[in-house]
Amino acid sequence: MAPIPTPPAEPQDSPDGYVGLDAEQAERRARERGWSTVRALPPGAIITMEYRVGRLNFEVRDGRVVRAWKG
Template structure:
């Protein structure tokens, strides 16, 4: 199973988790890659199938999405 095979709501279910736990769960759910984004970090906006994005603050996921 790859991240793209996981239901879309799975990509959004990481908010509130500590980053280490979110990465662990992402691996279990088959995400091909996980991108951690700190506040104010510049990012590219290209869509990558199978990538989980985690916006974090103080080690806690505030938002998560696929691509």
């Protein structure tokens, strides 16, 4: 029987620590900390809501992160 796949680990990192950072700086920091996907979105963007392990989402206004969340 094949082994049960193990989902990839998510970095032990709080999204709240990215709020207020410059968007480029926040993306660099997130990748350094192990996030496999970093997505920057404008306020009010229409997005799919599926949860993706290892993805960090940023809402960016005027070049700054105003909201950050996993998935």
